[in-house]
Amino acid sequence: MKKLFIRILTMLLVVVMSCTVFLGCNKKDNVFKIGFCGALSGSSAIAGKAVVDALETATAEINKNGGINGMEVKIVYRDDESDATKNLTMVEELLYKEKVDLMFGAVNSGSCAASLDIICEAEIPEIITEATSSALIDVTKYPFIFRNIMTNYTQAESLVETAKKGEFKNIVVIGDTTDLGKDGFATTKKFAEEKGVAIKAYIPYTKDDSDLTAVAQSIQKNEADCVIAWTYANDGAKIVKALDRLNYLNNVIIYGYSGLANVKFMEMVAGVDCSNITYLGGLSGFALEVGTNKLADKYQNYYDMVEALYGEYKLDGSGRTTTLTRFMRVYDSVYLIKWLIEEKAVGIDGVSLKNGIEKYGSEYESKWSDYSYCYSENCHEGFNISDCSTLTMDSPLVNEYVTGDIPWKYKDR
Amino acid sequence: MFQTLIFGLSQGAIYALMALAIGIIYSTTRIMNFCHADLVMFGALISYWFIQVMHFDYGWGIVIAILLNGIIGIITYEACVRHVGKLSSGNNWMITLFGFGIILKNAARMIFGDDTNVYPYLFNGKTVRIGGANIMIHELIMIGSAILIGVIYEIICRKTKYGRALRAVSYKPDTSLLMGINSRAIVVVCFAVAGAIAAFAGSLIAPITFASYSMTSSVGLKGYAAALIGGLGNTKGAFVGGMLLGLIECVITLFLPAGIKDAISFIIMILVIIFMPGGILNAKVFTRNRGSVEKV
Numbered sequence: 001m002k003k004l005f006i007r008i009l010t011m012l013l014v015v016v017m018s019c020t021v022f023l024g025c026n027k028k029d030n031v032f033k034i035g036f037c038g039a040l041s042g043s044s045a046i047a048g049k050a051v052v053d054a055l056e057t058a059t060a061e062i063n064k065n066g067g068i069n070g071m072e073v074k075i076v077y078r079d080d081e082s083d084a085t086k087n088l089t090m091v092e093e094l095l096y097k098e099k100v101d102l103m104f105g106a107v108n109s110g111s112c113a114a115s116l117d118i119i120c121e122a123e124i125p126e127i128i129t130e131a132t133s134s135a136l137i138d139v140t141k142y143p144f145i146f147r148n149i150m151t152n153y154t155q156a157e158s159l160v161e162t163a164k165k166g167e168f169k170n171i172v173v174i175g176d177t178t179d180l181g182k183d184g185f186a187t188t189k190k191f192a193e194e195k196g197v198a199i200k201a202y203i204p205y206t207k208d209d210s211d212l213t214a215v216a217q218s219i220q221k222n223e224a225d226c227v228i229a230w231t232y233a234n235d236g237a238k239i240v241k242a243l244d245r246l247n248y249l250n251n252v253i254i255y256g257y258s259g260l261a262n263v264k265f266m267e268m269v270a271g272v273d274c275s276n277i278t279y280l281g282g283l284s285g286f287a288l289e290v291g292t293n294k295l296a297d298k299y300q301n302y303y304d305m306v307e308a309l310y311g312e313y314k315l316d317g318s319g320r321t322t323t324l325t326r327f328m329r330v331y332d333s334v335y336l337i338k339w340l341i342e343e344k345a346v347g348i349d350g351v352s353l354k355n356g357i358e359k360y361g362s363e364y365e366s367k368w369s370d371y372s373y374c375y376s377e378n379c380h381e382g383f384n385i386s387d388c389s390t391l392t393m394d395s396p397l398v399n400e401y402v403t404g405d406i407p408w409k410y411k412d413r
Numbered sequence: 414m415f416q417t418l419i420f421g422l423s424q425g426a427i428y429a430l431m432a433l434a435i436g437i438i439y440s441t442t443r444i445m446n447f448c449h450a451d452l453v454m455f456g457a458l459i460s461y462w463f464i465q466v467m468h469f470d471y472g473w474g475i476v477i478a479i480l481l482n483g484i485i486g487i488i489t490y491e492a493c494v495r496h497v498g499k500l501s502s503g504n505n506w507m508i509t510l511f512g513f514g515i516i517l518k519n520a521a522r523m524i525f526g527d528d529t530n531v532y533p534y535l536f537n538g539k540t541v542r543i544g545g546a547n548i549m550i551h552e553l554i555m556i557g558s559a560i561l562i563g564v565i566y567e568i569i570c571r572k573t574k575y576g577r578a579l580r581a582v583s584y585k586p587d588t589s590l591l592m593g594i595n596s597r598a599i600v601v602v603c604f605a606v607a608g609a610i611a612a613f614a615g616s617l618i619a620p621i622t623f624a625s626y627s628m629t630s631s632v633g634l635k636g637y638a639a640a641l642i643g644g645l646g647n648t649k650g651a652f653v654g655g656m657l658l659g660l661i662e663c664v665i666t667l668f669l670p671a672g673i674k675d676a677i678s679f680i681i682m683i684l685v686i687i688f689m690p691g692g693i694l695n696a697k698v699f700t701r702n703r704g705s706v707e708k709v
Contacts, residue, residue, distance in 0.1 A: 041527040042627070076593050177672045204672030210427070210622040210632040213420045214666035214674060221667070234529055234623060245540070246416065267531045268623065271538065 001397035031072045032348060034059065034334065036311070037115070038107040038130070040079035043208075045128045047107040050322040052077055055104065055307060055331035057214045061319045068338050071348075073372060074219030080106060084114035089116035095122040101348055102127070102337060105147070105329060109133030118337035120144045123350040123359060129329040132258070133183050137380050145353050146361075146375060148329055148359050148382035152230075155257050158280055158388045159228050160197055162255055168226035171201045172219055174239065175230035176207035184257065190380030200224065207235060216242030218388040219252065229256040244272045253274065255390070265393065274393045281391040282383060286324050286368070302328060302368065328368035336364050336373075416546035417663050423552035425659020428493020429559040431636025432643060432651035433566065434607040440583045440646035441603045444506050448489060448514030449611060452702040454626060455517050456612025458525045461532050471535070478612040486608020489513055512692040521626040532619035555617045562610060563652045569647065583646065612623070615632055624685075630673065638682040644692025653694055678699035 002146060039048040039200030052075075059073040067073055076098045080087035087106050094100050095118065103119055106112040112131040118125050120142050127257060128147040132155065137147050150158075163171050173188050175181030185202050192199050203218045209394060217237055219227060236256060242338050243249040249272065256279040266274065281287060295303060306327050307313070311320040317349065340346040346356030361375030361382060369382035431453060446452075460478035463469040469477070493509035496671045534551040541548055570576035581589040582599045590596050615629075622628040633659060643654020658678055665677050683692060 043527075043625070104691055144637060204670050205674055206631060206632060206675055207673070208627065209426050209671075210618065210628075212671070214663065217417065217667060218459045218671060237623075238621075245549075247547070262529065264529065270531070273656035321536070 004170045005160075014023055017363060029070050032068050032073045032105065033098060033100040034073065034075050034102045035091075035094035035098060036075065036077040036104040037080050037087055037094060038105070038111065039082040039319075040077070040322075043232070044107050046269065046321045047326060048079070050326035051104055051330050052108065052258075053085060053310060054327045055334065057327075058331045062334070064339060068341050068348075073187045073334075075168060076100060076173035080111050081109060082108045083106075088110035088114045088118070092118060095119065095124060100146070101350070102353065104129060104333070105131055105145070106129060109136060109183070112136055113179075116145055118221050123348055123354075125354045127333045130326070131334065133179050134187060135179075135183070139378055139380055142380075144350065146357055146380045146382060148333060148373065150258060150280065150383050150388060151182045151381060153187050154381075154383060154385055154388065156282050157191045158182065158385070159257065159392075160188060160191040161253050162199045162390055163226050164195055165301050166226060166253065168253070170220050170222055170224045171197065171226045171228065172201045172203055172224040173199055173228045173230070174203045174205065174215055174219070176232075176235060177204050179205050180232075180259070181205075181207075181230050184228075186229075188228055190305060200229075207232070209235070209238075212238040213242045213245070214247065215239050216246055219243065220246055220248045224252050225250055225255045229254050229260055232259050233261065233265040233268065238266055240269050240272055240274070240277065244269075249273065249276065254278065256280070256393075258282065259395065261391070267354045276391045278390050279393060281389050282387050286328070287389055287391055297323075299368070322371070325368075332367045332369075335367060336361065339364055415544045417667060418660065419543075419548045419552070419659035421528075421544045421663030422556050422656060423548075423659070425514065425656035426552075426555040426559040426638075427614065427618050427632060427638070427653045427655070428635050428639035429522070429655025430555075430562065430610065430617070431633070432640035432655045433559070433563055433609040433634060433648065434614070434653045435640040436643075436646050436648065437603050437607045437648050439640070440588075441579060441600050443566070444647075445637065445640075445645075446604075446607065447507060447510040448493070448517060448549065448628040449607065450636060451514040451517040451521075452482060452485065452608055452611035453615040453633065454629045455485065455521055455615070456608070457532070457615030457624050457628060458521050458626070460612065460616040461619060461624040462525060462528055464533070465530065471533070473504070475613065475616045478616060479609045480617075482612035483605040483609040484612070485517075485600055486604040489608065490604035492605075494600075498546075518626050523563070524625070527626065529623045529625040532616075532624045534620040538620075551617070551620060556619065558613070559652060559655065562613075563648050567648045571579075572667070575599075575602075588679050614697060633671070635675075637679050639693075641682050642685045642692060644694040647692060647694050650692050650694035654692065 036051055036055060038051060039045055055075045059075055062068060062073050076094060078090040078094065080090055080118065097243045101102045103124055103126035106125050107130035111129040112128060116215060123144060125144045125146065129149055132149060132152045134151055134153040137145060173185060175184040181204060201222045203215055205212055205215045212235060231239065238247065258276065259279050262278040276382065288295065294300060303324055306324055310322050313320045340356040341348060344356060344360045346352050357375050361373045364373060366373065369384065369387055371386050373382035374384055375382050391394060428577055431449065434448055435449050456478045459481050460474045463477050464474035482627050494506055497505040497509055534549060534638065535554055536550040539550050539551060570579060578594045579599055581594055582596045600669050616631065619628060633634045639655040639658045640651055642658060643650030660676050661681060662678060
């Protein structure tokens with residue numbers, strides 16, 4: 001009797017344990033999970049927050065309208081503090097514990113790169129909307145990774161082309177010693193050679209160094225009349241101020257990569273004339289033509305939506321920090337996935353989603369761009385180069401619109 | 414070239430202020446305060462908060478930061494140094510001080526946020542022209558402050574009863590105790606003073622580096638390098654080491670890429686340690702006629 005009882009108990013235990021294992025393996029019923037692991041603290045937090053803002057807005061809207069094919073959309077996010085090691089650990093958790101169906105890439109290239117392999121191993125598609133390193137996208141090596149932002153590669157081509165048009169005598173390139181600067185130097189050199197543009201000097205510096213006067217002195221020493229800047233806003237501001245101290249700022253035009261623009265840049269360089277400083281922007285529809293004060297209706301509606309949700313943008317950085325372009329890249333990507341699943345009947349497993357993006361991505365009518373995505377089987381860089389524009393740093397406040405975060409397109413000189 | 418020297422001197426003043434406070438603690442305890450850079454950062458953020466957020470007067474913001482950071486300096490001693498056993502034979506203080514630095518950094522992030530904040534310059538960043546070079550009044554004050562604090566500390570050490578007690582504790586802590594000197598009180602005061610100087614230094618540095626929890630990540634290490642170059646525990650050494658480091662960095666980057674500036678600083682530090690252990694001002698050529706008790 002005792003033996004029978006023990007046998008029955010053992011069998012019951014095995015059955016219960018098997019059920020819990022299978023329950024754990026089961027996809028969360030009727031939930032489509034989107035994961036994001038990126039900087040939500042530190043100097044890159046503005047970008048990370050923008051991703052989260054956009055994900056929350058898109059998913060709230062979608063869920064309000066019945067979800068994706070009836071499935072509730074949930075976001076799970078983690079702060080990797082711009083640390084590649086932390087990113088890897090947290091992404092593993094998102095993939096295997098949270099079992100996300102779609103990932104959005106980290107905002108820093110280094111952190112992003114850390115988890116590409118495990119994401120592809122898990123066969124979950126990832127869309128990168130912030131990190132710009134050229135090495136992140138490789139259709140063969142990372143078949144599940146897509147991107148819809150201007151890359152360093154695209155930006156380098158655009159920056160070199162812009163510098164070439166200006167017919168400058170002495171072009172120098174500045175960049176920090178992180179992956180950004182190294183990538184920037186390499187891609188700029190490549191396009192400079194292709195387009196026959198002579199670069200006088202490449203000037204590296206240590207990111208976040210307290211004193212970047214030496215960079216400004218090098219620019220002056222090279223008698224540069226054009227600077228291609230692969231710098232973030234903090235360092236860019238220090239260099240601009242140093243150039244101003246050396247009374248050299250008016251002698252040079254600075255073409256910055258997209259990361260130079262940060263909501264606090266103008267505050268950091270307060271008192272300095274920034275009319276010679278520009279940065280590269282994508283989503284040209286969200287930039288005003290010089291002399292205008294309203295976006296086209298399509299874009300103005302989204303601007304109004306973002307402002308209603310997240311408040312007024314203020315030049316001193318005390319208001320909304322999420323900019324329209326950052327927001328829309330993510331927002332539109334969530335709707336792309338929804339469209340693929342609902343309109344193109346793409347399956348929700350990772351492989352189907354990946355194949356769907358490749359096959360149908362270029363047919364999707366983007367909410368933020370007049371140009372279609374460039375996704376295909378051989379191209380996972382969605383950004384359409386036609387969308388690049390050179391933007392002024394000092395944006396106007398016009399009438400009742402606080403359009404401080406909608407830059408003017410650079411007036412040709 | 415004169416402009417370059419001015420840049421070097423102002424950068425050197427930053428290093429000198431940091432090295433001085435590191436030296437003050439070393440002089441009494443023979444340990445390196447590895448959380449000093451984070452104390453500088455914390456002091457800067459406290460003063461930023463009072464000046465920019467609470468809209469206190471600039472001067473009062475710095476004074477409050479100095480007082481609060483002095484208290485944090487005492488907490489540093491009580492939490493990380495006092496109970497770790499004999500400092501001369503153990504190394505536990507290294508871990509506790511590193512750990513406290515991490516605690517300070519995270520506390521700063523929680524209290525003041527992650528943003529990089531623009532800290533106002535003294536006199537609104539006005540510049541004056543001296544010898545063809547533009548120098549900010551803020552930078553002049555930085556250089557002057559480094560000199561003044563060094564001089565005041567040197568006077569206190571040489572001419573006051575407290576200074577004599579401090580030198581005695583530095584030279585022979587156990588003997589000082591036997592002679593009735595309250596060694597612990599001396600050390601506590603040193604930590605408080607170092608914390609106060611850290612806050613003052615942070616308030617001067619922050620307009621240049623911008624105020625954030627990571628503002629001292631690169632400049633902090635160089636404070637230690639400057640202290641080692643000049644001579645640990647030596648007030649004059651801290652000043653000389655800091656200024657020299659700043660000047661050498663600025664001049665060398667005229668000829669070499671700015672990206673290797675940090676490496677240059679530490680190469681100099683290593684060379685000094687190899688050829689002049691104890692620092693430049695403790696080298697034999699400078700201490701020939703000095704009795705051992707006067708090295709403090």
